[in-house]
Amino acid sequence: MNWNSCERQIEAIIFAAGEPIELSRIAQALDLEENVVRHCIHRIRERYLEHQSPFDLAILDDAVQMCTLPEYGDVIRSALELRRTAPLSQAALEVLSVIAYNQPVTRSFVEQVRGVDCSSIVRSLVEKGLIEEAGRLNIPGRPIAYRTSPGFLRSFGLTGLEQLPNLPDDAEEEDPQEPEQLEGQMDFFEL
Amino acid sequence: MNWNSCERQIEAIIFAAGEPIELSRIAQALDLEENVVRHCIHRIRERYLEHQSPFDLAILDDAVQMCTLPEYGDVIRSALELRRTAPLSQAALEVLSVIAYNQPVTRSFVEQVRGVDCSSIVRSLVEKGLIEEAGRLNIPGRPIAYRTSPGFLRSFGLTGLEQLPNLPDDAEEEDPQEPEQLEGQMDFFEL
Amino acid sequence: MSMETLNFTVAQYEAPLDLILHLISKHKLDILDIDISSLLEQYLETIESWKTQNLEVASDFLEMASRLVYIKTVSLLPRHEEEHEKLRQDLTGQLIEYSICKQAAKTLGSVYIGQDIFVREPAPIEFDPAYTLTHPAGVLLAALADAMGKGARRLPPPREAFEPLINRPIVSVTAKIFTVLRALRTDGRVKVDRLYRMNTDRSGMIATFLALLELIKSGKVALYHDQVELTFPHQNLEEPNS
Numbered sequence: 001m002n003w004n005s006c007e008r009q010i011e012a013i014i015f016a017a018g019e020p021i022e023l024s025r026i027a028q029a030l031d032l033e034e035n036v037v038r039h040c041i042h043r044i045r046e047r048y049l050e051h052q053s054p055f056d057l058a059i060l061d062d063a064v065q066m067c068t069l070p071e072y073g074d075v076i077r078s079a080l081e082l083r084r085t086a087p088l089s090q091a092a093l094e095v096l097s098v099i100a101y102n103q104p105v106t107r108s109f110v111e112q113v114r115g116v117d118c119s120s121i122v123r124s125l126v127e128k129g130l131i132e133e134a135g136r137l138n139i140p141g142r143p144i145a146y147r148t149s150p151g152f153l154r155s156f157g158l159t160g161l162e163q164l165p166n167l168p169d170d171a172e173e174e175d176p177q178e179p180e181q182l183e184g185q186m187d188f189f190e191l
Numbered sequence: 192m193n194w195n196s197c198e199r200q201i202e203a204i205i206f207a208a209g210e211p212i213e214l215s216r217i218a219q220a221l222d223l224e225e226n227v228v229r230h231c232i233h234r235i236r237e238r239y240l241e242h243q244s245p246f247d248l249a250i251l252d253d254a255v256q257m258c259t260l261p262e263y264g265d266v267i268r269s270a271l272e273l274r275r276t277a278p279l280s281q282a283a284l285e286v287l288s289v290i291a292y293n294q295p296v297t298r299s300f301v302e303q304v305r306g307v308d309c310s311s312i313v314r315s316l317v318e319k320g321l322i323e324e325a326g327r328l329n330i331p332g333r334p335i336a337y338r339t340s341p342g343f344l345r346s347f348g349l350t351g352l353e354q355l356p357n358l359p360d361d362a363e364e365e366d367p368q369e370p371e372q373l374e375g376q377m378d379f380f381e382l
Numbered sequence: 383m384s385m386e387t388l389n390f391t392v393a394q395y396e397a398p399l400d401l402i403l404h405l406i407s408k409h410k411l412d413i414l415d416i417d418i419s420s421l422l423e424q425y426l427e428t429i430e431s432w433k434t435q436n437l438e439v440a441s442d443f444l445e446m447a448s449r450l451v452y453i454k455t456v457s458l459l460p461r462h463e464e465e466h467e468k469l470r471q472d473l474t475g476q477l478i479e480y481s482i483c484k485q486a487a488k489t490l491g492s493v494y495i496g497q498d499i500f501v502r503e504p505a506p507i508e509f510d511p512a513y514t515l516t517h518p519a520g521v522l523l524a525a526l527a528d529a530m531g532k533g534a535r536r537l538p539p540p541r542e543a544f545e546p547l548i549n550r551p552i553v554s555v556t557a558k559i560f561t562v563l564r565a566l567r568t569d570g571r572v573k574v575d576r577l578y579r580m581n582t583d584r585s586g587m588i589a590t591f592l593a594l595l596e597l598i599k600s601g602k603v604a605l606y607h608d609q610v611e612l613t614f615p616h617q618n619l620e621e622p623n624s
Contacts, residue, residue: 004243012245012263013270016500018209021270029270051242052195054203068505072203079204079212079220080507087515090326091335094529097522114529116324116335117314128513151512156519165523209504249499256501264498276497281487282396284494288486304483306476307397307442321496327528346496356489358482 006030007040007047011066020063095121096130100152100164104134104145122146130155197223198231198238205232211254211341250350251341258345286312287321291343291355295325295336313337321346398446399480401428406477413477416470418457422450449473558586558593562612566603571613574605 013026023041027034041064045057054072058065068076088096095118098110110118125131129151136142153159204217214232218225232255236248245263249256259267268275279287286309289301301309316322317337325338344350395401405424406413425447432439453473457466561580565572574594581587594612597603604615 008243008245009263009266012259012500013267015246015257015502016259016263016267017271018502025270025272029266052199054199055206066206066502068203068207072200072207075200075220076204076207076505077507079216080208080504082216082219085514088513088517089324090525090528091324093521093525097526098529100522101526114335117317127511129511130513155513155516156522157516158519163519165519167523167526206502207505207507209502259500261495261498264500267500278497279491279494281491284487284491285396285483288490289483291490292486304476304479305397306399306446306480333528342496345499345501347490347493348495356486356493358486 003040003043006032006036007044010037010040011044014057014064014066017065020058020060020065022063024062026064091118092121092125096125096148096152099125099131099146100148100161101167103147103161104137106137106143106145108143194231194234197221197227198235201228201231202235205248205255205257208256211249211251211256211345213254215253217255249345251344252351254341256341256345282309283312283316287316287339287343290316290322290337291339291352292358294338294352295328297328297334297336299334396484397480398443399477400484401425401443402446402473403477403481403484414474416474418450418454418470422447422454425450555589555592555596558589559597562590562593562597562603566612566614571606571611573611575610577612 009030010026013029014021023034023037026032027037030037041057041059047053048055048057054068056067056069058067091114094114095110098113099105102109107118107122110122122131126133126146129149131146131152132149134145134147137145148161153161158164200221201217204220205212214225214228217223218228221228232248232250238244239246239248245259247258247260249258267273285305286301289304290296293300298309298313301313313322317324320340320342322337322343323340325336327333328336339352344352349355395404402421402425405411405421405428406416409420409424411417411421429439429443429447453466453469456462456469459466562572562577565577565580577590577594578587581590594603598605601615603612605611606613
């Protein structure tokens, strides 16, 4: 294996690791001496510098991590922040509304209503500060219950949950064909 | 800002984003035309190729993501002590292709084509990040529609859906014996 | 035979359609003009052989067997050529569609590189992930309606929604028979239209229709005046008032 090919492989490993990775692990995977790995990393850093690459390899103790140079911090932050402010997807809105109108509810309640896995959506709504954990329900498995947060009220211009738009249930009571939905809900709580 | 400096900043943003990032957001953050961003990405990729870099920028529709080249898969796996993931099963590939070629489609459309229940496969494809929810179809029941995700494009080495391999039915369309399939599909959407 | 080989045998076929495609190519049947009798024979033989090997036969495969039996039965009935042809064409269409799906899966599978490409996690940049956009609260209600499938309330609901209820008689046909007879006793003759209009929902209409069929078949009532009016049979002889 020549120097170049070693360097490429080391670069690929450090990139994919994301987190700092021990030089010993890289050495083992490539069947190289740790010193050789260290030397390759040195060469890669020189090349980055020479090519004015925005990347660098940061050596921390016996581990190495790929990162961007500090001067790119601002431009990265502004691009990624823009990315974070994407509007809620239809799926996220649905999960949010099921939680808002039924809180506190478990994730599996939401999944039962929507008929699909909602774990990643629930996670991202928690991250966005739109919902929060509300303890655990006292039913088998003690699942986490979720409720909307103050951030939710802010985003939808409400001062309290009582301001949520009314469900059109008055109109529905006259229609004897519609009780299915409510039954399904009760079944769930009676589980 | 000169070309070089643009390229470095774009590289830094794409690297830090990790996930696919829309070209429009990069353009907005750098106050550039989207076309300029596209051109820079093209130049970066050429440079990677020329320098035999282990990296590539995967174009996924209107987004871009930094990734390693497939030939580094084995060495990365061994350094990160990752098991080789099981290849997609025949069933998963079938579901994926029905979705890829007909998107957005509901689960029941997929089940109609395959003649068997596909709920667990659909769920696992969502978990693997190969498909995602695409809102609801405007047909009775308002079922959830699915589409392929940017991860799908990346995993199959495509830059957009227009690159999907041609299906044999393109050739058969001249055959008057074949309208069943189209009829079946329309029936479904007209339900 | 070891367990592994056994499992392999069944896993060979993703679905009943897959097995049929296999049988069609193995026995050189014409997919555009399927000989249902021989296909059924091959199909049942395969299932039997699985059973003798103590393999679990998934219900999907049994369902397909009964479908094939049904198509064959229809073919034996006199004056059912059209229906038979339709059933056969449906099957052909489905098979062609599925074989295209299989081919697409194979093509896609051959270019799959997902397991060899690595990306990295987003850089852990410290910024407030809190959601900052604002929306009118009304979108929540619309989203809730979608989540609960209520957006479609005026349209027929999806079949799954009613699965728990499907075995519950919604409107009894017997009750409708009484309703029809009562209306006839009161008025002597009744427009069929009016009987339908007495219902507000589909299941009521269907029950009324079934009740009418039942009554007409047993000769208790008769259709009259171009089949738009219903009377008791003896009234057939009388002239209408007009």
